[in-house]
Amino acid sequence: MSFRIRLGQRGYQFADLKTLLAKASPARSGDYLAGLAASSNEERVAAQWALADLPLRHFLNEQVIPYESDEITRLILDSHNAEAFAAVAHLNVGDFRDWLLSDAADTASLAALAPGLTPEMVAAVSKIMRVQDLIAVAKKCEVVTRFRNTIGLSGHFSTRLQPNHPTDNEAGIAASIIDGLLYASGDAVIGINPASDNTQSVGRLLGLLDEFIQRFEIPTQSCVLTHVSATLALMEQGAPVDLVFQSIAGSEAANKSFGINIAMLGEAQDAALGLNRGSVGNNVMYFETGQGSALSANAHHGVDQQTIETRAYGLARTFSPLLVNTVVGFIGPEYLYNGKQIIRAGLEDHFCGKLLGLPMGCDICYTNHAEADQDDMDMLLTQFALAGGSFIMGVPGGDDIMLNYQSTSYHDALAVRRLLNLPPAPEFFQWLQKTGIMDSGGKLVSGSHLPPAFAKAIELAELGDDK
Template sequence: MRLRSTMFGEVYDFGSIKEVLAKANEPKSGDQQAGIAARSAAERVAAREVLAEIPLSALRENPAVPYEIDEVTRVIDDAVNETVYSEIKGWKVGDFREWILANSTTGDMIKRASTALTGEMVAGVTKLMSNMDLIVGAKKIEIVKHCVNTIGRRGTIASRLQPNHPTDSVEGIRAATYEGLSFGSGDSVIGINPSDDSVSSVSRLLEMTKEVIDTWEIPTQNCVLAHITTQMECLKRGAPVGLMFQSLAGSQKANEGFGISVGLLDEASALAKKHCWPAGPNYLYFETGQGTALSADAHYDADQLTMEARIYGLAKRYDPYQVNTVVGFIGPEYLYDSVQITRAGLEDHFMGKLTGLSMGCDVCYTNHAKATQNEIENLMVLFAAAGGSFIMGIPMGDDSMLSYQTTSFHDIASIRQAMDLRPLPEFEAWLEGIGLWKDGQLTAAAGDASFFLRR
């Protein structure tokens, strides 16, 4: 196979498909840190020229981590629909890009093709897309899932109500929950990042959020984002778990750093289907982020976009209710500034939907990143235009427990108004029923947490 290109009289030879994928990537500080990024814009274009001519079959045959040593690779490869694969394996990556973007190609056609894709195929086509291409391609694909309510329908965008508290104060979390609900946040999930990962503390937060849901008859689900083994123990002891959560990475070695394995995830998924309180059938919630494997020195010299694409192939095994990329949370060591964060957010959303997942985005940045709130709001608008499923909702967009900047309760109200989008259908009906929503927008009663204390 030819892995060579000539640009402006200079010959660029690439030693492997893995190197082509890495050097075809948009500039990322993580790839630069790992020493695998293109050394110049010309080398990047040369790598893309080579990548565009590689058949999809070659990407399957050359995974970033060998099949024999990595269970993530095995999960993804073993799940390939061989009938569909036989139809597309001869397509070049450039042809695949053109097919996705063609007016004649529908979302249903893309979803059928997705059953035959590996993470490396998904990563390859993503590297040939502009930001606009990523929006156009993702917009075509509708991925609908159901737990208590229905996420992913066209014309909707949901919000995870994230009422974190530095000491896990039940009353502090309850107050933040009421504020978020008053702005129409919480239809994706009421999801808390705990500061205390113990079974007793996590159970206490699950019980409180379920009480709020039951008292107000809210069509949503709860989740406490502790380690999955803690949530499993809570569930075994009778705590009311709505969604079961876990962060994922794109290699077995990196997942071992998280204290998880495919076997453990299989066990958790079976337990959730049996004991989680919602109707389902989708009970899992995963979070991802470019740079995860690199930060654990478990990337096998693959670029961070390719390792991210592999996460989505693993996540698909569990048919989750939702997945979100915590795009700027890992820090500027991996995504240096708002340009890289924006690009990664659009890449992750496209790759997740192309894989078959209901994708959200924590439109965020850490305080030492070269980014501003205005720049992050730009990503939120682009994400909504691409048909994203959900964003975060945090008081004033400033997380008091995790100490990072993200989207606020106000932002979900604003993006719905600006883009003519609605809450999830069951949640919208509930908002109307209690007087917080009318004729497609929030009422004058919205935005006041005391609304839930006066009735």
């Protein structure tokens, strides 16, 4: 179906839904690289105007990737909840934006609506929203998940402690973990990106994390961010796997390039649930995404990068994950050129994921060849926290020496928690007070001294040796 609109003396025509969505997207380098972006600001406004008049029901009748050729499309449509959708089924995209910003769209009604929304509906409305709108609506969404603690509660802010090391050195990783814990980081997960995907090496890291958590009775979960096939093999070998990690994308072809499909993710979820390692809940999956991943795999089907990113959230919610985060600036300036594009993309991703019912975090980051700096990341960090984001990364010094990119530091997370009065997950916060790291007001009290529980562990080599 083509779409026509006249603005002033000029008429515009958009060949189909995916073209309309692409032309309506705020400018970003990835869409220009793919040849999908609007040719001018005027064409972008025309597309946004036409999109605002499009009924939400249309998204159930026209697909950006055909049902017959893509399992993500089939999943989205086959799992659509018509009863939940009924509340907004009479609206067009513009009216839907107005409703989302109204007081009628409160936390309860947004949670009830989530199963009735498709990713394309959510992507569409985000394209006609200001940054202020994205923050205001996402703030009203509360998505709570549990494994060994409770993540996503309103008024709380969590962090992934990311102790990566370029050679997977256990002493270096353990030092980073202690450093992070002393800054109250790690309630979302202690998660390592391994330098090697060798199952023996990954198994060794899983053992290190498990021993650390068990020894100090930390109410958190661990994850080594290896491929899901390796995690499946390790679970079969009896490794202490808490969370199953996988990078995912919004098309079957892109996921195929990652070496995954829906069936494999389901198998891994079942295996992790069978281990029964959670204490307060059973959300066992951890997904990462990022605008540009489908385009970089030449698997975007002519769909703009923000819409196909949102389709990845449609896949993620099938598995009730504990954590989902967009690694917003990691792929590079080819996809998000500068700080302005990165900030907008991070807030769009959070908004879209939360509307679809996901516990959204953000790796607030950039590569060194992007037109961005730490001031841009401070802007996104503050806006993301104001929008009710679930978690961010905690990286030593904000500089990941293994992945070679810039992210948020333990200090950054502590600063925004103090600024906005956002304590960590309740169970983790209690542990921080018990160990003498934080007081009941959320202030660090350990100073330059290790809490008694860590005194012995500072001799890093004993981890794994001292029984």
